[in-house]
Amino acid sequence: MSRHDRALVERQRVPRRDDIHKILIIGSGPIVIGQACEFDYSGAQACKVLREDGYEVVLVNSNPATIMTDPEFADRTYVEPITPTFIEKIIAAERPDALLPTLGGQTGLNAAMALAESGILDAYGVELIGATLPVIKKGEDRKLFREAMERIGLDVPKSGYAYSVQDAERLVGEIGFPAVIRPSFTLGGAGGGIAYNVDELRDIVTHGVALSPVGEVLVEESILGWKEYEMEVMRDAKDNCVIVCSIENFDAMGVHTGDSITVAPAQTLTDREYQTMRDASLAIMREIGVQTGGSNVQFAVDPDDGRLVVIEMNPRVSRSSALASKATGFPIAKFAAKLAVGYTLDEIPNDITRETPACFEPSIDYTVVKVPRWAFEKFPGTDTTLTTRMKSVGEAMAIGRTFAEALGKAMRSLENGRAGLGADGKDEFDEEHFDALLATPNEQRPFYIAEAYRRGWTTGEIATLTRIDPWFLDQIEAMVAAENAVRERGLDGMDAEAMRAAKRSGLSDAQIAYLTGADEAQVRQQRLDLGVRPTFKSVDTCAAEFAAQTPYYYKTYEDEDEVAPSDRPKVMILGAGPNRIGQGIEFDYCCVHGAYALSALGYETIMVNCNPETVSTDYDTSDRLYFEPLTLEDVLDICDAEQPEGVLVTFGGQTPLKLARALEERGVPILGTPPEAIDLAEDRKRFAGVLDDLGIAYPAAGTATTIEEAVEVAARIGYPLLVRPSYVLGGRGMVIAYGEEYLVRYVRQATEVSPDHPVLLDRFLEGAIEVDVDAVCDGTSVYIGGVMEHIEEAGIHSGDSACCVPPFSLGTDTIDRIKTHARDLALALGVRGLMNVQFAVKDEEVYVLEVNPRASRTVPYVSKATGVPLAKVAARVMAGRPLAEMGLPAEDRELGRYCVKEAVMPFGRFPGTDSILGPEMKSTGEVMGVAPDFPAAYAKSQLAIDYSLPSGGTAFISVCDRDKRSVVPIARHLQQLGFSIMSTTGTARLLRANGLAVREVLKVHEGRPNIVDAIVNGDVQLVINTPFGRETRSDGYHIRTAAVQHGVSNITTLAAAQASAQAIEAMLSGRLDVIALQDFGGTA
């Protein structure tokens, strides 16, 4: 060997970093649009793998509903606000050697950048690993990124930077319309958009400059209609680079990739073009200088001549990397963490084959389709067109052998009542705007494409309007042809070959049922009678080139089935499906805990879920993973294959719960609380009977099937009333009616009242304190996990209100009565497992509002606050273990701390929608604040969301009449804290009468300058504005909207205002110290 070669050999040794011992990981905080639980998945993997390798992990994440913040995932876990101030305190207390900034999404990356730039990391000797500050900046700063791309000879769209409307207009003079506007450094492209004319340009630029932390927007050549691609790249310290996955967007450029249907692997690139893109991706990785870890690079390709331009790169794990990990079986975040501490890709074994190394590029022999899930129905008034600004709240991923099969599965995974790509009896089309709805990207467009084919359009016509690649369209055409074939044959006319063809085209049993006028059960029976059974295939990273050791499966209709059920006792856990408002990460947390607990008891655990962002769909979480839709058909097929001893349906929220009855009827054993008990709790009449028998109070209630009847019932019960349609869940369409006029208007407009669809009316307990209880019952005894006192008064959906464990204002006697009621209810209903009860306390009386004998949204929060893992306890109970043998801590122990949960609202994403809270849930996520006293805990919860609380300046107060008297002490408190008070006439008069100094400001309709001008000009630091009834487009609406847009703290309930004043006092007093969960004590 020559000396030269020997030197090369020496150079290749990159040892594990033994010089660092303690690593700080920053999580991504609450679930918000653009940043969902994919970062819990990536962070949890990183924590796990680093600890296995002997490193001490310090974690900060304000989101208590994450698996990563379970105390056993890190050595030191801080559920604290992700701000430089708090992280500095943690660094000072823990003195980590290194900070891994690339796993906590944009939030984690921004926090790391702030810490690095302010010199805090240097001061404490903390090294950034994975990506250094210059690398992050080069990747994130569009200007530096552009320059870097030019250096390596890659093409980027023509563009320039604007800091004002004038700049932007000048740039557009060169670039032309339409122009794409992207604010610098905002999450998920917030504040961006496409301007087709000068008016739109002015609007978007003004908004974008305001939202960008550096007051800068990129104005860019439009590449609308081009093909969009993503590449997931990994690099190690030895400069080994691999592409983990290529992703092709179904929607053309112009739709945020988070809002696009995406497909893996890329389908319409020749190898030459693919390799050009691969070369570019690796060159970008090297030029930006990402030392180790995963990155995501986005490209656009002109479909007419193949011109390739680079759009952007994220030097961190991302939503797409979570998708790529699930799509290929290659765990990007896990490996990124290992690479950050010095391992190289060739040293890490491929988890799935175990024989071959991770230094390779997965080959997949199936097709993956991701479809976003939106929640526009929650935000009336907002524009539902899909743009470069992400609006979806979740996503479902589906795996099929072909695109058609995967698309069909994804479309039935969305939990929106659809059974596939239309042809399910739910198709409704806006005839007047049919062409427009095809031409503009929107939630319904895939259904319009299928319908266009049904109406005889050609691929060419649809491609011209949609700019969607003809290859994808052709696949949809084939799906429609399969529909037609089924319709023509009828169920009786289908032989095995025809049935198999229909299933291979992605049609669900429910669609076949609709198309043939049969019911789903008949189709299933007929299908099984014909011998058309699904097969299960493995996700193995290597297209079957090597044997897979990890059981990660998907369903398809092929010749060979790869699943060999074991003879171990097994339980199946049904997951929660795509994230949406009302059904978020909390349920995934419970499912994961269920899997952990049942596995510890010796069961083989089988997870079924279709959400690629989650920890539950990590193949490491359970013994077997089925990446499948949570429909009756798909779940029954898996039950047939696995024959589980029990199926856990009560941990995944509404999604699996609604299958419970049907599964039981088909002989599938349901674990824990029987479906009958679930039905009993949901049947208002029968449940009222249970409450009567137990002597528990509940608000007067009635049902109406006509408007007249509603008025009559209302008169009997009395106003105010909680009114809702009977056939929707999660508070959808629920309002509070204060008088007859509003009630009549609501019933007429907002519901389709009929004998089949009655309206439910409940007495609304105005001013009552709401209380939630999470408990576990084993049939003979009940363990109260936690009593949560809400901050907002009754009338705000419990998912949207802040709450505190333990209660901060309720008396012992009231708490005891609440616990007794909960115990009685659990036993009376026959609960085996988790139960959540909502109470309202008014005038010393305790009312039961609702009982849900299943895991609730608050289980992770309560578990973290109390140190008792309720979901695990419940899973053990469901497996037959009595509570008595679990050694749980006494319910009435002193916790020695207050834990406040606060909801995170997405209003900033939906300009035009009102930001008031009500009985309909609108929040996307939650944070927790922990402190020795309530005000400090509340302060932390607010800081965790807004990243700041106003410490002084002007507080604008304007409240409705019923709040006028109660607002006086709050205003006085704020004044004592140094705020000056601003009000409109009515409130001002009242405050002055009570001896407060008030500056008066005009209401919006009174002229200008008015309160909105004051907010826009930055003259207001805190807004307290309580609404009355359901006002629209009123003063309050404009004030709240302006506050949301300009990032001014905006409080819409008096209770929250009071708590905020206390919180500001706590913050000003400087007593917000950091506390690690491991110092709490208790069992975990």
Add this chain to the structure above:
Amino acid sequence: MTDGARALLALEDGTVFAGRSCGAAGEASGEAVFNTSMSGYQEVLTDPSYAGQIVTMTMPHIGNYGVNEADMESRGVFATGFVMRECSRVSSNWRAEESLRGFLTRHGVVAIEGIDTRRLTRHIREAGAMRAVISTEDLDPASLVAKAAAAPGLAGRDLVAEVAFAERFVWGGEMPPECEIPVDTGVLPANPRYRVACLDSGIKYNILRRLAELGCECIVLPPTTTAEDVLALEPDGVFLANGPGDPSAVDYLYETLRDLLGERPVFGICLGHQMLSLALGASTYKLKYGHRGGNQPVMNLLTGGVEITSQNHGFCVDFSAIGPLMPEESGGLAHDVDDLGAWVRSGVAPVVRSERFGRVQLTHVNLNDMTVEGVRALDLPAFSVQYHPEAAPGPHDARYLFGAFARLMDGDEAIYEVQGD
């Protein structure tokens, strides 16, 4: 979608798959193999190394972007049959000139779609590559299985003569008459720096494009060209191409090579690597199911770097057969020469002694199964790799090897110094 005529695929062990025809009508036999590349079906079909083989693509959607002239890797299709899960009805790409179906039909390739290609792949993985027949004519499974069992296998078979050009030609000059389709030659050097004699055993066009880009004037010679005739051209280097069949059956080629070693710098790819290894004294053996795809990790033992490579080979080199280990040249280590994993873990490129040609170093190892991927003679200018640095299809990580050939022709010793380009 499956709307073609019924077709069957039968394996010699009795396994039968039913599908639909999506190419030419007829019957074809060959060794059934699978390729895991997710793009590049046209390059696979036109790679002469696939002669005698029925190729299954593991990617379920094939044909999506159609076919075009520029992506041809040779003058025609050499795979004897083609197997897919789904052959696209449309061709969607700005460069598409023809549909895959049309192309297969025009080239007389019997092709089948609608089959469980994953089952076929798993079967080949477990049972090994085996003979197979695809037919659109004979739909009797038993009869087809019998035909498969009677078909010639690859072992001991020289297919080079069937795929190589009959006459010599200069790349960029007039192509031989059997080449009917216009050729995309890539960028040709205005003033060639090197003259390279390419012994054609089924050479892929992209190798010639890469050599031309490097500044080579490429003279493509029939595989039976004698050493004397090669040297008469006064080439700066000799290139040994890829090709089909059993390398041990192509003895005339490596015998010729023995006369060229030491006379001129030599670079071999794929079959060319097997030729060099055999010439140096190695033996070859048939892999259970081969390496075919674009994601094979190969470690360069001299740099420790890993290349993601494009591969297509069913036979492999036994390095230890060249001669005894020279521990003093092998980092002082005395691992078993055959335990390639041990050399990878030590980060040492072992050296053995060839009786006739001196020291030979193992330079590249496949990390999936720890098999030989590259060798280099240390006492004369020659090196070769089992995989395809020219890619097409596949990643470009190993392009630096063409630079290494240039340095070898320049007389440099440290030919692998620069990685990547």
